Amino acid sequence: MNEYGVVLFHTTSSAMRAEKTLLRQGLTIKMIPTPREFSSDCGLALRFDWSQLAAVSEGLTAANVEIAGVHPWG
Amino acid sequence: MIYLDHAATSWPKPPAVIRAMADFCDHAGGNPGRSGHRLSLAAARIVYDARELLAELFGVPDPLRVIFTANATHAINLALRGLLRPGDRVVTTGIEHNAVMRPLRALEAQGVRLSVIPCAADGTLDLHEASAVITRDTRLVVMNHASNVSGTILPAAAVARLAHAAGAWFLLDAAQTAGVLPIDIQALGIDLLAFTGHKGLQGPPGIGGLAIGDSVDTALIEPLVRGGTGSRSEFEIQPEDCPDKFESGTPNGVGIAGLRAGVRWLLDHGVEAIRDHEFELTRTLHEGISNIPGVTVYGPQDAARRTATVSFTAAGRSVSEIGLRLDDEFDVLCRVGLHCAPAAHRSLGTFPGGTVRLAAGAMTTLDEIQAALAAVGHVVQS
Numbered sequence: 308m309n310e311y312g313v314v315l316f317h318t319t320s321s322a323m324r325a326e327k328t329l330l331r332q333g334l335t336i337k338m339i340p341t342p343r344e345f346s347s348d349c350g351l352a353l354r355f356d357w358s359q360l361a362a363v364s365e366g367l368t369a370a371n372v373e374i375a376g377v378h379p380w381g
Numbered sequence: 382m383i384y385l386d387h388a389a390t391s392w393p394k395p396p397a398v399i400r401a402m403a404d405f406c407d408h409a410g411g412n413p414g415r416s417g418h419r420l421s422l423a424a425a426r427i428v429y430d431a432r433e434l435l436a437e438l439f440g441v442p443d444p445l446r447v448i449f450t451a452n453a454t455h456a457i458n459l460a461l462r463g464l465l466r467p468g469d470r471v472v473t474t475g476i477e478h479n480a481v482m483r484p485l486r487a488l489e490a491q492g493v494r495l496s497v498i499p500c501a502a503d504g505t506l507d508l509h510e511a512s513a514v515i516t517r518d519t520r521l522v523v524m525n526h527a528s529n530v531s532g533t534i535l536p537a538a539a540v541a542r543l544a545h546a547a548g549a550w551f552l553l554d555a556a557q558t559a560g561v562l563p564i565d566i567q568a569l570g571i572d573l574l575a576f577t578g579h580k581g582l583q584g585p586p587g588i589g590g591l592a593i594g595d596s597v598d599t600a601l602i603e604p605l606v607r608g609g610t611g612s613r614s615e616f617e618i619q620p621e622d623c624p625d626k627f628e629s630g631t632p633n634g635v636g637i638a639g640l641r642a643g644v645r646w647l648l649d650h651g652v653e654a655i656r657d658h659e660f661e662l663t664r665t666l667h668e669g670i671s672n673i674p675g676v677t678v679y680g681p682q683d684a685a686r687r688t689a690t691v692s693f694t695a696a697g698r699s700v701s702e703i704g705l706r707l708d709d710e711f712d713v714l715c716r717v718g719l720h721c722a723p724a725a726h727r728s729l730g731t732f733p734g735g736t737v738r739l740a741a742g743a744m745t746t747l748d749e750i751q752a753a754l755a756a757v758g759h760v761v762q763s
Contacts, residue, residue: 317622318612319414320445323429340417348613348620351417351425373622 387742467492504533
């Protein structure tokens, strides 16, 4: 089981929107430089506990945050 | 000192605005969206939060469609030059600032067809005249929400309806009204809203924006400037994502931090409350100047149809002499001349001599208005 997941974005603005949305939900997340193994449009990625994948996905969908992808990581 | 030049820029700023700018430099000095370290993140959070606050203030459904620009002029240029192509027809009014007229005249020289709705001598717009000019081949209608010369408030919602009935976009220049009048882009039918940060929004100079409604496909807007955005860095083609498509280069983070604090200040105080305060100032100022013998006041009589900007001339006195004496002898600061708006002055009948403009703002007190009125009375009668 992976420890973490990362959410990738097209823009910094979307990354900031995601961070604000998920922090408001009380989830434990951290903004990190996008790991180099992922080809991403935005230099910032959102790291979360993989066990919280469902909550993260639901939160971002509900807030209409545009993302470039979600991947298991670490 | 009595500062009555709020139509040029508001002063003083709320202390929170100045603190926010210093805090940005001290604690969020990174480049937003360029790096992943904590200072870059702190800056990016402030920039994003400012977008959300502006979206809240103007009723913009998607905060990512709040594009930061240097000022309202830059935002108007982005909208006009981004959307209009040779052969398109654009309509404006006879009471516009050069921020609108100069880009339009340049576009006209490139083959855009320009029509102007004439305005009355008090700067008001007749909707029948407007509907006759806004024909079905119109691509865009651009109008200021209020004149920076006469303070005349133009009927944004009604003109937006005419534009939409003709299949055109409606671009509102809110340089004089953002933070002064309630503006909800959905309620008023505004497709594109150009605003500046340093007037009614109480922020610093050098920051403004263009809010784009969901009714405009941003793929149709050509960016004015292309370059680094911190996103899609592997490509040498400009990204299409908002706001990055229109925000190349390092943003004015300090300015955005100040603007964010200004908008917070506004939302805390309430635009309606500020409008009520300025309404009282306007009524006193307008009535007081109108009662001075030998003075002609421009714009509507009804204070409800104007902002706190009042222009006048005095028989036998040049406006520059009045302005200089108000400053030198009475510590009253105003702006005289053509106010970058020759078209407006032509409509008002004050071209090329210009007017003396007294413009109150959120920070102005009734006592200051009374003192300024006494000063004007003294200057024009002695």
